[in-house]
Amino acid sequence: MIRVGVDVGGTNTDAVVMEEKKFLGGAKSPTTVDILTGVEKAIKAALDDAKTSSDAIDVLIIGTTHFVNALVQRTRLAPTGLIRMCLPSGSSILPFADWPKALVNGMSGSFRLVKGGYEMDGREISPLDKEELINAVEELSASGCKQIAISSVFATVRGDMEDDALEIISKAMPDLSITLSKSIGGMGLLERENAAIINASLRPLAEEVVDSFKLLQKSLKLSCPMFFTRNDGTLIEAKEVIELPVLTFACGPTNSMRGAAFLSGLQDALVVDVGGTTTDVGEVKDGFPRLAGTSVMVADVRTNFAMPDVISIGLGGGSIIDLKEPMTIGPVSVGHELLQKAKVFGGDTLTATDLAVASGRCEVGNNAPPLISNIDKLIKILDKMVSDQVARARTSNKAIPVIAVGGGSVMMPLEIDGLEVVTPKHNDLANAVGAAIAQVSGQVSRVVLLNDEVDRDSAIQEVTEEATSLAVKRHADPKSISVLTISDIPLSYLPGNNLLINVTVVGDLLMEGL
Amino acid sequence: MSIKKLSFVDNKSINAIAIGGAVLGSGGGGDPYVGKLMTQQSIEESGGVKVIDIETLPDDALILPIAMMGAPTVMVEKFPSGNEFAQLIPMIEKMLTKPVVAILCIEAGGLNSTIPFSAASKLGLPIIDGDAMGRAFPELQMVTFTLGGISATPMAMVDEKGNGCNYDTISNVWTEKLARAITIEMGGSAMCSLYPVSAKDCKKYLIKGSLSLIHHIGSIIEKHSFNAYQILVKELNGKHLFQGRVRDVERRTEGGYNRGIVKLEGIDEFTDRKAQVDFQNEFLVAMEGDNVLATTPDLICMFDANTGAPVTAETIKYGLAVNVLGLPCDPIWQSKEAIDMIGPRYFKYDIDYKPLSTL
Numbered sequence: 106m107i108r109v110g111v112d113v114g115g116t117n118t119d120a121v122v123m124e125e126k127k128f129l130g131g132a133k134s135p136t137t138v139d140i141l142t143g144v145e146k147a148i149k150a151a152l153d154d155a156k157t158s159s160d161a162i163d164v165l166i167i168g169t170t171h172f173v174n175a176l177v178q179r180t181r182l183a184p185t186g187l188i189r190m191c192l193p194s195g196s197s198i199l200p201f202a203d204w205p206k207a208l209v210n211g212m213s214g215s216f217r218l219v220k221g222g223y224e225m226d227g228r229e230i231s232p233l234d235k236e237e238l239i240n241a242v243e244e245l246s247a248s249g250c251k252q253i254a255i256s257s258v259f260a261t262v263r264g265d266m267e268d269d270a271l272e273i274i275s276k277a278m279p280d281l282s283i284t285l286s287k288s289i290g291g292m293g294l295l296e297r298e299n300a301a302i303i304n305a306s307l308r309p310l311a312e313e314v315v316d317s318f319k320l321l322q323k324s325l326k327l328s329c330p331m332f333f334t335r336n337d338g339t340l341i342e343a344k345e346v347i348e349l350p351v352l353t354f355a356c357g358p359t360n361s362m363r364g365a366a367f368l369s370g371l372q373d374a375l376v377v378d379v380g381g382t383t384t385d386v387g388e389v390k391d392g393f394p395r396l397a398g399t400s401v402m403v404a405d406v407r408t409n410f411a412m413p414d415v416i417s418i419g420l421g422g423g424s425i426i427d428l429k430e431p432m433t434i435g436p437v438s439v440g441h442e443l444l445q446k447a448k449v450f451g452g453d454t455l456t457a458t459d460l461a462v463a464s465g466r467c468e469v470g471n472n473a474p475p476l477i478s479n480i481d482k483l484i485k486i487l488d489k490m491v492s493d494q495v496a497r498a499r500t501s502n503k504a505i506p507v508i509a510v511g512g513g514s515v516m517m518p519l520e521i522d523g524l525e526v527v528t529p530k531h532n533d534l535a536n537a538v539g540a541a542i543a544q545v546s547g548q549v550s551r552v553v554l555l556n557d558e559v560d561r562d563s564a565i566q567e568v569t570e571e572a573t574s575l576a577v578k579r580h581a582d583p584k585s586i587s588v589l590t591i592s593d594i595p596l597s598y599l600p601g602n603n604l605l606i607n608v609t610v611v612g613d614l615l616m617e618g619l
Numbered sequence: 620m621s622i623k624k625l626s627f628v629d630n631k632s633i634n635a636i637a638i639g640g641a642v643l644g645s646g647g648g649g650d651p652y653v654g655k656l657m658t659q660q661s662i663e664e665s666g667g668v669k670v671i672d673i674e675t676l677p678d679d680a681l682i683l684p685i686a687m688m689g690a691p692t693v694m695v696e697k698f699p700s701g702n703e704f705a706q707l708i709p710m711i712e713k714m715l716t717k718p719v720v721a722i723l724c725i726e727a728g729g730l731n732s733t734i735p736f737s738a739a740s741k742l743g744l745p746i747i748d749g750d751a752m753g754r755a756f757p758e759l760q761m762v763t764f765t766l767g768g769i770s771a772t773p774m775a776m777v778d779e780k781g782n783g784c785n786y787d788t789i790s791n792v793w794t795e796k797l798a799r800a801i802t803i804e805m806g807g808s809a810m811c812s813l814y815p816v817s818a819k820d821c822k823k824y825l826i827k828g829s830l831s832l833i834h835h836i837g838s839i840i841e842k843h844s845f846n847a848y849q850i851l852v853k854e855l856n857g858k859h860l861f862q863g864r865v866r867d868v869e870r871r872t873e874g875g876y877n878r879g880i881v882k883l884e885g886i887d888e889f890t891d892r893k894a895q896v897d898f899q900n901e902f903l904v905a906m907e908g909d910n911v912l913a914t915t916p917d918l919i920c921m922f923d924a925n926t927g928a929p930v931t932a933e934t935i936k937y938g939l940a941v942n943v944l945g946l947p948c949d950p951i952w953q954s955k956e957a958i959d960m961i962g963p964r965y966f967k968y969d970i971d972y973k974p975l976s977t978l
Contacts, residue, residue: 191697191698192700193700193779193780193781194697194698194699194700194779194780195697195700195779196700196701196702197657197660197661197698197699197700197701198653198656198657198660198698199660202656202659202660203656203659222697224697224806224807225693225696225697225806225807228806230779230780230806231780258696258697259696259697261696292692292695293695293696294695294696294697294698295656295695496864496938496940497864497925497938497939497940498938499937499938500936500937500938501937502866502867605692
């Protein structure tokens with residue numbers, strides 16, 4: 106199977122061509138305002154580099170920052186209404202609590218609370234009232250909200266009430282588009298509901314983006330199936346992106362970590378992705394990034410969808426060095442002007458790249474490296490900045506290697522926090538490689554009450570089966586499915602054994618049936 | 620130590636209270652975030668909360684503590700209706716045939732540090748500047764009132780559906796047992812009022828000024844972030860016990876407790892040293908080798924070395940750099956009777972309590 110992987114980053118758009126596990130070629134092109142021009146150039150150049158024609162391509166996989174940018178810039182957000190099924194509980198904290206006001210206004214956010222929801226053991230708080238639900242949605246729709254997000258208390262324990270609501274609303278008002286909270290977030294009503302609202306507000310944009318990528322596919326004569334990459338490093342179909350755009354939010358750092366693990370052949374490692382302005386540090390286990398455990402802030406809104414646990418610091422190849430005591434490196438950077446402004450490239454700004462060249466760590470540029478009097482001390486500062494983050498990103502004492510990727514990886518020392526540093530070939534295209542190698546996943550999170558009939562093992566088994574059938578539905582090869590993570594957390598302060606079980610399985614993409 | 624007296628709580632000051640409440644949670648008590656949001660909504664609808672000194676009330680005034688009982692993890696899914704407090708008050712008033720004049724926070728640490736503010740705002744009642752723990756503890760009887768022989772009952776409990784339940788029991792241990800069982804039937808969390816006290820008893824057994832204190836602590840963290848611990852040590856007569864990176868977290872769950880050990884490896888001035896902190900919901904014992912650094916009832920608090928934010932035993936992770944502080948508990952917890960109830964031996968540690976200042 107020949108795959109094209111694309112990663113649209115803030116500065117560069119990267120593309121690679123791969124045949125199964127073999128790297129055939131790749132290219133970089135500056136990211137353009139319209140996104141697509143940059144993508145087109147990168148794909149063409151990558152195909153040239155790989156000496157592959159477009160009709161040989163079996164699948165196109167795209168990682169893009171489109172949607173998170175739209176949210177951060179508060180542009181193109183559709184008017185969105187939320188229905189929370191919770192009454193009589195829930196009124197003490199209303200939806201949109203703790204949101205930046207401008208963002209709520211930006212999506213004309215409104216909401217209604219209706220009867221429904223579940224207890225933690227799956228009992229109904231109250232039954233769903235069909236008429237009440239329809240009336241509430243009609244009110245939201247009349248106020249201009251054509252995007253509806255639906256949440257229900259403990260939807261992670263039982264999702265059927267959200268499904269019922271979807272069916273009722275779709276029948277009564279087929280012109281509305283609906284996002285269910287259980288499709289997106291984990292435990293935590295407010296965070297899950299926030300993620301659902303954000304998702305709903307991005308759906309019209311998602312439709313446009315997917316359509317424009319389809320047009321691009323045509324102009325590039327790539328008549329293969331197209332996928333996008335999810336936050337967890339797995340695939341999502343174009344038609345699913347239209348429904349769940351938020352699932353692609355954090356695919357950038359994920360793809361880079363997945364790519365780093367693949368290129369180095371190391372499945373358990375720390376990854377340091379050094380760009381022009383920032384460095385991201387994270388950890389991969391079994392080739393997948395470790396996910397953030399609790400809530401994640403997205404554009405100042407608390408959400409809880411699965412995102413990689415990444416620490417970012419303001420250090421990159423373009424970081425400006427200030428020689429005044431106490432000496433500092435970054436966070437201000439010359440960014441994409443590195444090739445004009447750094448001293449080794451004939452510019453007049455002392456950057457981290459100049460430091461790396463002067464200290465003999467790498468050879469770049471056409472000018473001689475500048476003389477830096479305090480070079481040993483500066484190198485120590487640089488190394489400490491990285492090793493502090495690596496130490497924080499580690500989750501065990503085990504001596505696992507550090508994979509350095511990205512354009513600035515040449516600045517890295519041979520050892521970080523006492524760990525060996527590996528810099529694989531093609532590391533500057535790690536992001537796009539990560540997209541190209543993406544697999545299919547299924548993830549289920551739910552609370553199970555253990556009793557005489559259900560013990561821990563059978564509860565985990567049940568959740569695993571559910572995750573597997575979800576992955577197969579998403580075109581995973583059933584024969585290739587393996588369990589990626591199983592975690593069970595007992596809920597404290599309660600007697601009885603309530604377990605919150607999380608299972609993620611992954612499998613290879615199956616081309617048949619696509 | 621000069622702590623500014625808190626006299627009024629608005630939507631801004633509740634932020635600092637929630638941060639300070641997480642600090643006095645001493646690693647446990649649940650995240651005050653949900654209670655903060657409840658309070659912010661109540662304040663928007665019903666106005667801010669007046670904070671008063673217990674000494675300003677006549678001895679016979681009836682004071683009502685408000686708390687949430689059950690699993691903080693349920694509270695992140697199923698929020699209260701907001702009508703619970705208005706239902707609780709008449710239940711207690713009917714039993715005691717007296718009007719409630721002020722609300723009390725029973726536990727100034729964790730989730731219960733913020734919830735009483737929501738009640739006070741909704742009911743239009745003032746809140747007393749003080750609490751009955753000065754921190755967080757896991758069991759209902761672990762309050763200063765127990766030292767005064769004050770009963771937890773009459774106790775009232777209400778769920779979000781409107782079910783109410785009165786308790787009239789023979790001991791606080793029975794109250795804990797029965798109330799816990801009803802909480803489960805109510806869906807894992809409920810609002811309750813317990814230990815209704817007269818202002819007279821309150822004046823005797825209250826840990827005074829603890830709401831001003833958590834507001835003060837929270838304000839320091841908001842302002843000084845990762846440097847805040849240094850100021851807290853000075854102002855609160857505490858000790859900087861350790862600075863280190865988490866190198867292991869052993870967890871197990873027993874009887875509804877989140878138990879375990881956090882192992883730390885020293886950094887900066889603590890390089891080449893090792894320490895460990897044991898927890899049972901709250902951080903209870905800190906040791907360096909065989910040397911005891913601090914034990915319950917003194918507070919052991921951890922702060923993220925990078926952000927200054929308080930760290931809980933539920934969320935602490937390998938690799939995090941933390942500052943560990945010991946803060947002295949209120950002197951009321953240092954009597955033999957109190958130590959029997961909340962000292963290290965009650966939690967099955969073979970250690971005698973020695974006050975932080977003597978270690």
